[in-house]
Structure formats: structure tokens, C-alpha cells
Amino acid sequence: xxxxxxxxxxxxxxxxxxxxxxxxxxxVWKLYRYMRLxxxxxxxxxxxxxxxxELVIYLGQSKLFKRPYLVRGLAHxxxxxxxxxxxxxxxxxxxxxxxxxxxPGTETGLFAWTIDLFAIAVLASIAxxxxxxxxxxxPTMHVAPGGYVILVLIGVLMLSLLVFExxxxxxxxxxxxxxxxxxxxxxxxxxxxxxxxxxxxxxxWVHVLTVLAFAAYLPHTxxxxxxxxxxxxxxxxxxxxGALRAMADLEEQETFGAATMRDFSWKQHLDGYTCTExxxxxxxxxxxxxGKPLDPQKIVLDVRDLLLREGDLLMRDVHxxxxxxxxxxxxxxxxxxxxxxxxxxxxxxxxxxxxxDKIVDMRRxxxxxESAAPPEAQRALTxxxxxxxxxxxxxxxxxxxxxxxxxxxxAEKPDAEYLYFVGCAASYDRRNQRVAKxxxxxxxxxxxxxxxxGREETCNGDxxxxxxxxxxxxxxxxxxxEAFDRYSVRKVITSCPHCFNTIANEFPQLxxxxxxxHALTLVDxxxxxxxxRMAREGPVDRGNVAGxxxxxxxxxxxxxxxxxxxxxxxxxxxxxxxxxxxPRAVMDAVPGVERVEIEPHHRERxxxxxxxxxxxxxxxxVGQRVNHRRxxxxxxxxxxxxxxxxxxxxxxxxxxxxxxxxxxxxxVRPVDVLELVASRLEGSADxxx
Numbered sequence: 001x002x003x004x005x006x007x008x009x010x011x012x013x014x015x016x017x018x019x020x021x022x023x024x025x026x027x028v029w030k031l032y033r034y035m036r037l038x039x040x041x042x043x044x045x046x047x048x049x050x051x052x053x054e055l056v057i058y059l060g061q062s063k064l065f066k067r068p069y070l071v072r073g074l075a076h077x078x079x080x081x082x083x084x085x086x087x088x089x090x091x092x093x094x095x096x097x098x099x100x101x102x103x104p105g106t107e108t109g110l111f112a113w114t115i116d117l118f119a120i121a122v123l124a125s126i127a128x129x130x131x132x133x134x135x136x137x138x139p140t141m142h143v144a145p146g147g148y149v150i151l152v153l154i155g156v157l158m159l160s161l162l163v164f165e166x167x168x169x170x171x172x173x174x175x176x177x178x179x180x181x182x183x184x185x186x187x188x189x190x191x192x193x194x195x196x197x198x199x200x201x202x203x204x205w206v207h208v209l210t211v212l213a214f215a216a217y218l219p220h221t222x223x224x225x226x227x228x229x230x231x232x233x234x235x236x237x238x239x240x241x242g243a244l245r246a247m248a249d250l251e252e253q254e255t256f257g258a259a260t261m262r263d264f265s266w267k268q269h270l271d272g273y274t275c276t277e278x279x280x281x282x283x284x285x286x287x288x289x290x291g292k293p294l295d296p297q298k299i300v301l302d303v304r305d306l307l308l309r310e311g312d313l314l315m316r317d318v319h320x321x322x323x324x325x326x327x328x329x330x331x332x333x334x335x336x337x338x339x340x341x342x343x344x345x346x347x348x349x350x351x352x353x354x355x356x357d358k359i360v361d362m363r364r365x366x367x368x369x370e371s372a373a374p375p376e377a378q379r380a381l382t383x384x385x386x387x388x389x390x391x392x393x394x395x396x397x398x399x400x401x402x403x404x405x406x407x408x409x410x411a412e413k414p415d416a417e418y419l420y421f422v423g424c425a426a427s428y429d430r431r432n433q434r435v436a437k438x439x440x441x442x443x444x445x446x447x448x449x450x451x452x453x454g455r456e457e458t459c460n461g462d463x464x465x466x467x468x469x470x471x472x473x474x475x476x477x478x479x480x481x482e483a484f485d486r487y488s489v490r491k492v493i494t495s496c497p498h499c500f501n502t503i504a505n506e507f508p509q510l511x512x513x514x515x516x517x518h519a520l521t522l523v524d525x526x527x528x529x530x531x532x533r534m535a536r537e538g539p540v541d542r543g544n545v546a547g548x549x550x551x552x553x554x555x556x557x558x559x560x561x562x563x564x565x566x567x568x569x570x571x572x573x574x575x576x577x578x579x580x581x582x583p584r585a586v587m588d589a590v591p592g593v594e595r596v597e598i599e600p601h602h603r604e605r606x607x608x609x610x611x612x613x614x615x616x617x618x619x620x621x622v623g624q625r626v627n628h629r630r631x632x633x634x635x636x637x638x639x640x641x642x643x644x645x646x647x648x649x650x651x652x653x654x655x656x657x658x659x660x661x662x663x664x665x666x667x668v669r670p671v672d673v674l675e676l677v678a679s680r681l682e683g684s685a686d687x688x689x
Contacts, residue, residue, distance in 0.1 A: 013097050013208065020212025027219035031273060034311035043235035050234050055353075058233045063350040067605060069280065072132065073350075075125040079154065082122035083226060086157060090114050090211050099210070109182075116165070116183035119158045123514035126151045126158075147307060154212045164203035164631050165192075176500035189325050197346035224276045227352045232274040235267055236352040241343055242576030244360055247470045257364025257468065260321045261307055261314060263360065270303025271353040281345035281355060286608040287338040289625020293331050294338035296345035296355045300326050305360060337374055340626065341466050341613030342571040347604050352614035360468060367468030377467050385472055387459035389424040390617055401426065401433040401456035407440055409454040412485040416451035418443075418575040419489045421480075421503065421615035424459050425495040425649030426575045431656065432649040434545075438678035439495050439519050445681050446531040450493065456483045462498040465506070467614035474510065477502070495519040495674060497572035497579075497648045498612075505577075505595035520673055521645045524582040527589045534680040538592045564594045566634055567674065569606030569653065570648035580604075584674050590676045596639035607633055611650035627654035631662055645673045 002474070056062050061080055064073030084297045089111075092103040105111055130151055165184030170192040191199050218224055239245070249252065258264055281296040282288055303325055308537050310322040324330055336359055345355040366372040371585045373381065383392035401422075410416060420443070426436035443450050461476030480503075484492075492501040492514045504516035568589060580603050587595040601607040611624025620626065634644055644659075646652055657668035 013094075016209065016212050017094060017098070020215045023216035024219050030217065030311075031224075033315060034307050035266050035269040035273070037311065038264045038266040038269045038312050039260055039262065041267050043237070046238045046527065049238060050236075053233050053236065057352065057387065058230055059351070065353070066220065066348065066350075067279075067600065072128075075128045076350075078118070078121045078125045079129070079225070079288065079651075082118035082158075083123075083154075085115050085118045086122075089161070089351045090208075093204075094211075095206060098503075104661050111511060112181045112620065113183075116162070116181050119161050120183065123155065123158045126155050127496075136178050150214075150221060153210055153214045153217070157214070160203045160207035160210060162190070164200050164207060165190045167196050167200035167203060171200050172500060178212055196323075199580060222275065222277050225276045225325065225351060226268060228274040231426060232270055233265075233352050235270070237267075239352055240501075240505040240577070241346065242501035243509070244465060246506075246509040247364070249315075250471055250474065250558070253367075256368035256470065257366070258325050258358070258361040259365050259369060261303075261325065262321075263365075264303065264325070268303070268354070268358055269307055271358070272300055272307060274351045275300045275353060277301070278350065278600075280350065281353070282349040284344035284605065286340060286342060286344065286610065286629070288495065288621075288625045290626050290629050292335075292338035293622065294335045297309045299355060299358060300336065300353055302332070303575065324365060328363050332362075333366055333372065334622075336366065337377075337618065338615075338622075339607045339613050340571070340610060340615045342608035343575045344605075347575050352582075363466075364470055365468075368471065373467055373469075374618050376616050377614055380614070381464055381467060381469055381472060384464055384476065386460070388476075389428055390463050391424065391458065393427045393428045394671070395458070396455060398422075398427045398457055398522030399452060401436055402440070402454075405437065405440060408451045409456075410451045410489070411454070411456070413451040414487050415449075416607055417449040418451075418452050418491045418493050419484065420452050420459075420493045421499055422452055422457060422497075423494065423499040423649065425653070426495060427457070429653065430647065432652060432672075435495055435649065435672040435674055436654070438672065438674040439493075440679045442519075442523060442526075442532060442674065442679060443493075445533075446526045448526075453483055458483075460499050460502040460507075460670055462502045463614045463617060465502075466612070467617075474520045477507055477510050477512070481507060481510060484512060484514065490515060492520055493518045493522060495647075495649070495672075497577070498650065501572045518577075518579060518647070520573075520586055521579060521582040523674070523677060524589075527586065531678070533682045534589070534591055534677065535682045562592050562594055563643060564596055564639065564641045565643040565645050565671075566596050566637070566639050567673075568597050568598060568601070568609070568630070568634075568644055568646040568651060569602055570605065570646055570651050571608050571612050572646055574606050575604060583645075584675055586677060587645060591680055593676060595639075596641055598637045598639065598644075601633050601637075609648075609651040609654035611654050616650050616653075625658070626662075627658040628661060630655070631658040632665065634668065635664075641668060641678075643669045643671050645671050645676060647673050 061073070061077040064077050066073070088103060088491075089106065093104040095101040095103065130148070133148070148551065165181040166188045169180050169188040170186050218226070245257070252255075255263065261269075275297065277297065280296055281300075282298075285294065287294050306323060306325060306328050313320050314322055326336060339356070339359045341356050341360070343356055346353070348356070371378075380390040383390050387393060388395050389398070408416065410419060420439070422436055425432040427433070444634050457477050458479050460480055461473035464476065465473035493504055494503065494516065495518070497518060498599065500516060500518045503512070503514065509516070523532065565587060567584060569575075573583070584595060587593055598607075607630050608626055609630055610620070617627075634641065644655055649672075652670055652672055657671060659665060659668055
């Protein structure tokens with residue numbers, strides 16, 4: 001090739017690179033400007049954890065291998081890792097083609113083996129992806145024509161790479177000091193001959209031009225997530241998963257929640273760019289699974305689409321508000337109210353999108369700006385404001401459950417080591433009052449010094465916050481913080497995961513910092529320390545079945561004194577706070593109990609009872625009730641359980657309703673794990689009653 005010809009080709013290559021990356025870069029710049037319409041949220045805390053996330057989640061693709069996505073997750077990971085390796089090789093090609101330079105390390109045998117192995121692996125993976133999309137597409141997966149275009153471009157990249165490598169070896173064009181690509185060398189004999197140079201040149205240009213077409217096209221598609229996943233993982237929230245973002249200076253705010261697209265943060269907009277439209281979040285959503293209008297994937301994509309549609313308007317006019325996200329579609333409010341905030345979507349998302357925060361921000365707009373909460377939810381909010389509990393019961397009756405038990409209040413025992421924060425359910429719901437009594441018996445058996453607030457306790461505000469009334473939550477939380485500080489409380493026990501989550505993870509936002517422990521975690525520790533002793537023989541829990549005093553569980557107990565008990569993971573204990581092992585360890589320590597799982601819906605894939613996110617106080621009028629689906633899952637697991645145990649008062653209420661509605665009172669009885677322990681305490685006939 002003559003020098004003038006080579007010079008022309010270098011100019012053509014440089015122009016093509018400028019055009020391809022220029023088109024893509026302009027789109028990226030525009031998307032960045034849209035993203036910056038959101039408010040400036042600081043995501044720079046805990047840098048070491050963020051670096052670990054990049055290594056484990058982004059580079060390691062760890063979230064792709066969650067159950068039950070192992071095979072498809074591996075295929076996607078291979079495409080991603082191959083993309084990184086091929087990108088390095090492509091940069092080397094462009095640098096060499098324009099400037100005659102090479103990326104250090106690309107001449108080694110390790111790189112030669114790596115790039116060829118990944119080229120083959122990526123080809124196999126995109127074939128699997130194409131077959132899956134065409135013939136085995138999950139119902140929640142969005143498949144657009146652009147997806148097939150991307151798969152074709154990736155396939156052409158891999159094939160052209162192998163072809164020009166093979167032809168380069170055949171034409172003896174491998175530079176001195178470079179290791180020939182080993183796998184491509186196997187195909188070199190097929191292109192050896194007088195046309196090897198032409199095949200090499202043609203394949204080389206096809207590869208490079210495909211790269212540039214990819215660069216220009218990628219920012220216009222969902223596959224931009226290949227790039228945006230890196231910052232999305234790096235800047236993911238380091239708050240505890242169960243902690244919602246606090247709204248500061250409420251008295252000074254003119255609007256509440258997501259009234260416009262500007263009321264989402266830049267990171268929430270970045271979430272939309274990063275969605276892979278894989279549908280994993282939707283696969284795990286209990287609302288969608290039971291026929292509700294909510295689809296977590298759609299929530300994210302709708303916010304993104306609204307930003308793309310109205311971004312130019314919002315940038316041109318600083319006073320423009322655009323369409324309220326909570327009213328983007330006619331069904332949007334119903335979608336938002338269907339959410340149980342169980343975080344199954346967040347757990348499943350491979351690119352760390354934060355669905356729940358968006359939903360609650362839009363609920364805040366509906367609840368605080370439009371007073372548009374469902375009537376039953378509004379009634380619960382009114383009860384909390386008026387009586388300090390969503391049931392609307394008298395504040396004076398809050399400690400009536402403890403009558404005759406000689407349980408001191410902090411006013412009577414200010415030096416108690418622990419405050420037992422009873423919560424509204426255990427204070428007012430008859431069924432859950434038995435759980436409070438069980439815990440009191442266990443704590444006494446272990447010799448723990450504890451007291452309650454009694455009438456000074458009020459709702460922690462969890463239902464109000466998740467329904468969207470941030471103002472009411474802050475009032476309730478502050479009232480409890482003032483009561484805690486009045487008695488210099490340092491350690492808090494809760495038997496309710498919602499109380500635990502709110503006091504441990506959200507009270508600190510208002511200055512209330514305490515050592516908070518869920519009862520089952522504490523009981524697990526006490527058992528291991530030998531401070532709780534349970535009888536190997538003796539009374540098995542024979543409490544009333546599902547509210548029927550005429551029946552006991554004698555008909556449910558297994559022969560020989562053993563009973564099979566399934567464990568149901570509460571969302572706010574499990575997914576939100578990663579407490580999976582302690583409840584199981586407690587059950588395993590109870591004599592006569594054989595613990596079983598509700599396969600495959602357990603641990604991080606546990607299915608919500610339907611009461612979270614304020615749904616406890618809203619009617620289910622569409623589709624199947626979530627708690628009924630949970631009972632169906634229990635029966636389908638074929639675990640032969642005579643009881644289903646949990647560690648959450650809302651779960652207990654919902655499971656009992658589900659069992660009753662399905663006429664299964666004689667087959668399975670919902671209990672709290674604390675009741676299992678209390679009924680077997682040494683010297684106790686049945687400490688939970």
C-alpha cells in the first residue's frame with residue numbers, strides 16, 4: 001500500500017471515528033442535561049463501599065446470578081465481560097490505525113487468549129439471547145426492535161474480529177513481538193492464499209465501522225445501560241434499604257414529593273437510563289403477580305419516557321412544570337397505591353435501580369399535595385393523627401394488654417436496660433397482644449431488665465410515611481424520640497419489623513440514635529448464651545386456632561410431639577434489613593419443631609404478605625389478595641406444615657385472614673416465632689397466653 005493511499009485511509013478512519021463518536025456523544029450530552037434537571041443529591045458518602053460495589057456488582061456482575069436466573073445471567077455476564085475486553089481491543093485498533101500506537105498489554109499471550117475466548121463466548125451468549133427473545137420470552141420482558149439490532153451489531157463485531165485475526169495470521173501480518181490470536185489461528189488455513197490481505201482489510205473495516213455504528217446507535221437505545229450501569233452502581237444509595245429519603249425543612253416547602261420531573265434527583269433519572277428492561281423486578285412483584293396494575297419496570301420506564309418527552313421543554317423554560325409524574329397516565333395513581341414497598345423489585349434488579357423511592361415520592365405528591373390517598377388509608381392517617389395509632393383506639397388503652405402482668409413502665413423503672421417498644425399492633429390487636437405477652441415472658445425468663453412506655457408510646461409513623469404523609473411521620477417520630485430522650489433510652493427491643501426498621505434506620509434522620517434490636521435477633525443471642533432454657537418435653541403450643549376458642553392445635557401437631565412449621569420471611573425483617581438467619585436459628589432451637597421453607601419463595605425471594613407500604617389499611621379490590629397468594633404458595637410447597645411462623649404482627653394478621661378465607665384453619669395455624677419459644681419455656685404451661 002502506497003504512502004498516499006495509507007494517508008487517505010487514516011483520514012477516512014479519523015473522520016469515521018469523529019462522526020460515530022460525535023453522534024453518540026451529542027446524544028449522551030443531551031441525556032446528561034436532561035438528567036441534571038433533577039435536584040442535586042449528594043451520593044459521595046462511604047467511598048470504600050462504593051468501590052467494593054463497582055468491583056462486585058458492576059465488574060463481577062454478582063446480581064445477575066440470583067435465583068432463578070443463573071443460566072441467562074451467565075450469558076449476559078459473558079456478553080458484558082466480552083464487551084469490556086473487545087472495547088480494549090477496539091481502542092487498540094483505533095489508536096494503531098490513526099496514530100500507530102498500541103494499548104499496553106495487548107501484545108501479550110494472555111490478552112490474545114482472553115479476547116478470542118470471549119469472542120466465542122459472546123457469540124454463544126447472543127445466540128442464546130436471540131433464541132430466548134424469539135421463542136421463550138418472559139411475559140415481563142420488553143423486547144424492542146432495537147434489541148435485535150444491538151444483538152446483530154455485537155454478533156458482527158465478534159465474527160469480524162475472528163475473521164480479520166485469522167486472515168491477518170494467514171497473510172503473515174502479525175507484528176513482531178505480538179502473540180498471534182490462538183483460536184483465530186485455527187481458522188487461518190481457511191483464508192490462506194492470495195486473497196488473505198483483502199479478507200483481512202475487509203473484515204478489519206467491517207469491525208471498525210460496526211464499532212462506530214454501535215457508538216452512534218447505543219445512546220438511543222436501552223443498551224446504554226452498558227455504560228450507565230457503572231455510575232448507577234457507584235452512586236447507589238448507601239442508606240439502609242428500609243430507610244426512605246428524609247424531606248428536610250417541611251415547613252418551608254412549597255411542594256411535596258414528585259410534583260414535577262425536577263422533583264426527582266439526578267440519580268433517579270439515571271435509574272431510567274440504566275434500566276435493562278429485563279423484567280426481573282416485575283417477575284418478583286407481588287402486586288403484579290396478583291393482578292394489580294402496578295409494574296415496577298413500567299414505573300421506571302414511564303419516568304424515563306416522560307423525561308425524554310418533556311426534557312427540552314423543561315430546559316427551555318425554568319418555570320415550566322410539565323406533567324406531574326403521578327398523573328402521567330390515567331392509571332398511574334392506582335399503580336402507585338398498589339405497592340407494598342416490599343423491595344422485591346430492588347432486590348432483583350441487576351443494575352441497582354431504586355424503585356421504591358420513586359413510588360413513595362409520587363405518593364407524597366398525591367397524599368400531601370392533592371389529599372388523594374385512598375379513603376381507607378386516609379382514615380388510618382386521621383386515626384394516627386388523632387389517637388396515635390391507625391386503629392383509632394384510645395391512647396389511654398395502649399398498655400391494657402399488660403394488665404396483671406406486672407410489666408413496669410419507664411416512668412416506674414427509669415433504669416431499665418431495655419425499652420420494649422410494643423408498637424400499635426401488639427398494643428391493640430388481640431391476636432398480637434399474645435405475641436407481646438410471649439416476648440415479655442421470654443425476657444423475664446432470661447432475666448433481662450426491660451420496661452415499656454405505656455401511654456407515652458405513640459405510633460412510630462411507618463404507615464404514614466409509606467402512604468406518603470411525610471409530615472405526619474415526622475410528628476410521630478419526633479414524639480417518640482422526645483419520650484425516649486426523656487428517659488435517656490439507649491437500647492430498644494421491638495417485636496415488629498416495621499417498628500424496628502423505622503426506629504433503627506429512620507429515627508436517626510431526626511436525631512434519634514439508639515441501639516435497636518428485633519426481638520428474634522435478641523432471643524437468638526440469649527438462647528446461644530444459655531439464658532433461655534426450653535423444656536425438651538412438655539406442653540406443645542395449643543393456643544386457639546385462628547380465633548376459634550373451641551379448637552386447639554392438638555389436631556395439628558405431629559405424632560411424637562414434633563410439628564412441622566414453615567417460616568415466612570417478613571419483608572421489613574428480611575429484604576429490608578437482611579435478618580434471615582436469626583429467626584431460623586430460634587426455630588431450630590425450639591424442641592419439637594421441624595422448620596421447613598416455603599420453596600422457592602423464601603429468604604431474599606420471600607413473597608410479601610400484602611400489608612406493607614400502608615397496604616394494611618387499604619382494600620384490595622383488583623385481582624387476588626396478596627396474602628391469599630402467599631397461602632397458595634405455602635400449600636404448593638408441599639412442606640406438610642401444620643403451622644406457619646413469622647416475626648411480624650402484620651404478617652400474622654394477613655396470614656390468619658388468608659388461612660381463614662381459604663378454610664384451612666384445621667390444617668395450618670399462623671403463629672409468631674416468639675410464641676413457639678414462649679410455649680416451651682421451662683416451667684411454663686403456655687407463656688404466650
